[in-house]
Amino acid sequence: MARWEPDAAGRLREAAMALYAERGYERTTVAEIADRAGVTARTFFRHFADKREVLFAGSEELERRMVEAVLAAPESAGPMDAVAAGVLASGEFFVDRREHSRRRQAVITATPELREREFIKMASLAAAFTEALRKRGVAPEIASLAAETGVAVFRVAFERWVADPQDADITEIMRATLADLSSLTA
Amino acid sequence: MARWEPDAAGRLREAAMALYAERGYERTTVAEIADRAGVTARTFFRHFADKREVLFAGSEELERRMVEAVLAAPESAGPMDAVAAGVLASGEFFVDRREHSRRRQAVITATPELREREFIKMASLAAAFTEALRKRGVAPEIASLAAETGVAVFRVAFERWVADPQDADITEIMRATLADLSSLTA
């Protein structure tokens, strides 16, 4: 028998989600999360940089996949097309995770501190998109603008998806949002 | 003679900017800022919600002006045109503040916590744009997309302005950025 139950990080993630949803982020202490996960608060901070980060584990993986899709877009694709490919590639990350995404998003939306953290993740995504576009030979100013716009589309589409009364396919919603952008700036 | 020097908030803002620039945000304590301003830490928190907010005083005023410009755009203007008017209206807020803006931005860029706070201010701006557009009769989904895109333009243009080697007019840079967006999504 192991000295410790395995996957402390996973237990901490689940405990945090449950407590944040139950009684709110601010009224939850790290000590309580750690207790529920069967570890000490010190261990919490060994797995997550701070009380917010526990809700954002996995975001690097999502970003990595999206950037790969930008880089993998056909050479003929323009900057906005490449970014669109990156946005659409996020779809598979969310399959069968709609309920989880919805609950997580509800917690984040209700908490300014968590919204701040989410925004910086989006900024990181934008920076990664920018770099990927520059690797494709796009001029710097155009690259950052396309990246920012792409992230805006991703956010709006994600929002639409979790709010959608029917369980629409996320990829379809993203396509529709990209189409909206085109007509908007036509 | 007054019991206290007037404008404690102003002194706190200046002290914070100076200390953050000198030794960095993280290595500055609120007590040190308060000391330099000649007050106690408790008074700091009476003027600013937290250690970050001291750098963002005045952002409500900027947002208010930008939203007014969106609402004041001609009735014939489309959603994106109205948002563009809002973005351009920010220009006058920054006249003769380029050096200050540059120093402030350097501090913010160097500090993740401050970048988070800046992002939520941008999000607040986007939400305000969205509401203004809806008041103009724009459909909700279109409104938020136009708002997000407009904020992206504002951020990129502001970045270009503070980085510009020549002291270009901020309004001109914003016009150019809007033009770039048009060609990008053409």
Add this chain to the structure above:
DNA sequence: TCGGTGATGTCAGTCAGTGACATCACCCAG
């Protein structure tokens, strides 16, 4: 079987942020 390794616990400490209450210059009504 023994020493190294990695994940954890323990403890003491710093600092952000808050609530409750005291203080005191200033101003206005009487």
Add this chain to the structure above:
DNA sequence: CTGGGTGATGTCACTGACTGACATCACCGA
């Protein structure tokens, strides 16, 4: 004038996030 009200500040005690240093101990490979 003059006493009470007001608003900005100070003081103090407290909670909770986060960190550094060091101890512990199951496991694993030489």
